[in-house]
Amino acid sequence: MFSHVVIFWTDPAKPQAPDELIAGCEKYLRGIPGTLFFHVGKMATSPRPVVDQSYQVALNLVFADKAAQDAYQVHPEHLEFVAKVFKPLCLSARIYDFEG
Numbered sequence: 001m002f003s004h005v006v007i008f009w010t011d012p013a014k015p016q017a018p019d020e021l022i023a024g025c026e027k028y029l030r031g032i033p034g035t036l037f038f039h040v041g042k043m044a045t046s047p048r049p050v051v052d053q054s055y056q057v058a059l060n061l062v063f064a065d066k067a068a069q070d071a072y073q074v075h076p077e078h079l080e081f082v083a084k085v086f087k088p089l090c091l092s093a094r095i096y097d098f099e100g
Helices: 017-028 066-074 076-089
Strands: 002-010 035-042 057-063 090-099
Touching: 002 017, 002 066, 017 035, 017 057, 017 076, 057 066, 066 076, 076 090
Parallel strands: none
Antiparallel strands: 002 057, 002 090, 035 057
């Protein structure tokens, strides 16, 4: 299994950015072949100080292996998502990839 987790910080000048980002993930990323698990959503608040609450949206994808994730990265729908959704709406992102 190969997990690909993306944490997004949206542009605060665009109040609808988190909802638009989630819609864009659904539109462009959900159906890309090789994805075994897809989950996108807004940050969950927590009273625990160890929980990062600085971001707005997270995406969690699981693939069978790194090769499937590598194919996802160059898939035309992923590239379109980056150009049409991520770049206009987000200030930054942090990515965590792990396998096991």
